[in-house]
Amino acid sequence: MKAVSELARSFNNYLTDYTFKLKPKSLNEPVEYIMGLGGKRIRPALVLAGYQLFKSDFEYANEAAMAVEVFHNFSLVHDDIMDEARLRRNEPTTHIHFNTNAAILSGDAMLILSYQLLEKYQNTNPELFHLFSKTAMEVCEGQAMDMDFERAKDVSIDEYVTMIGLKTSVLIACGMSMGAAIAGADKPLVDHLYAFGKNMGIAFQIQDDILDTFGKEAQVGKRIGGDILQKKKTYLYLKSLELLSEEQSARLRSLFNDFHEISEDDLINEVKSLYETAHVRIHAQELKLVYQQLALSHLDAVRQSGIDTSILKSFAEKLLDRDA
Numbered sequence: 001m002k003a004v005s006e007l008a009r010s011f012n013n014y015l016t017d018y019t020f021k022l023k024p025k026s027l028n029e030p031v032e033y034i035m036g037l038g039g040k041r042i043r044p045a046l047v048l049a050g051y052q053l054f055k056s057d058f059e060y061a062n063e064a065a066m067a068v069e070v071f072h073n074f075s076l077v078h079d080d081i082m083d084e085a086r087l088r089r090n091e092p093t094t095h096i097h098f099n100t101n102a103a104i105l106s107g108d109a110m111l112i113l114s115y116q117l118l119e120k121y122q123n124t125n126p127e128l129f130h131l132f133s134k135t136a137m138e139v140c141e142g143q144a145m146d147m148d149f150e151r152a153k154d155v156s157i158d159e160y161v162t163m164i165g166l167k168t169s170v171l172i173a174c175g176m177s178m179g180a181a182i183a184g185a186d187k188p189l190v191d192h193l194y195a196f197g198k199n200m201g202i203a204f205q206i207q208d209d210i211l212d213t214f215g216k217e218a219q220v221g222k223r224i225g226g227d228i229l230q231k232k233k234t235y236l237y238l239k240s241l242e243l244l245s246e247e248q249s250a251r252l253r254s255l256f257n258d259f260h261e262i263s264e265d266d267l268i269n270e271v272k273s274l275y276e277t278a279h280v281r282i283h284a285q286e287l288k289l290v291y292q293q294l295a296l297s298h299l300d301a302v303r304q305s306g307i308d309t310s311i312l313k314s315f316a317e318k319l320l321d322r323d324a
Helices: 004-017 025-035 042-052 058-083 100-121 127-151 157-182 187-214 235-243 246-257 264-278 280-303 310-320
Strands: none
Touching: 004 042, 004 058, 004 310, 025 058, 025 100, 042 058, 042 157, 042 310, 058 100, 058 127, 058 157, 100 127, 127 157, 157 187, 157 235, 187 235, 187 264, 187 280, 187 310, 235 246, 235 264, 235 280, 246 264, 264 280, 280 310
């Protein structure tokens, strides 16, 4: 049985040899560009991993894995436009490299292509389209919530967890359960794998929040404090408002909601100091552990059915135990 990292490499080889055939060239080139920018390929690898639990010929699920990766990158193209982002994986974003209209249209084509890739399985697994459509809508809902939070004065922790579950986790859950379904797994096992993927995704995002503020730049691979500069209302921010004194909470709100003539470094340092005063990192780690253990409990339910889940357990623990 191949490790998730091996499955990611296998998918990357498949992607390298894959030919996108959209016409005209102006529609195809932006698709090839964003798909060629790299990435960890975790989502497609987990589609193959879900399949591999039940059958060894995991390459049969390559088109489903591609559907998930194409959809993911479609969402990145449109997110970058909405965020007015200029860089993606240290390269110009699609709308900067080409133009905004080309990026929008090619993104639309990628959404359609992701469904076309699933047509291979429609006779044997017609339920895939329903799951994929549900997931696609949920990702849009999560993005809308994330944008609403930027303007909202008050966001609850429950709302934040719901948002990251929709924006980040459901596509992971969808991919893993689709792989299992294509391999012919029984529905209860497919459902457990969906729950494993969703809860693992939530734990991963909380861990990412921690690393963004408390990680080391060399390990994280990006500037520390990016969420603070973008005034993102992450779990660290929301929980700190609960834990700090009234005066300290008011200052934290002011730093996120009001204009201050303050340097980026000073903003990061002051917010980080307030987070440390609240000891919020410990609370975030505890919440991450709750979702991590919940995810592993669903994986254990699959194991109890006689399925070797050691590869996925090892992957989840490695993913979620990154040093901060």
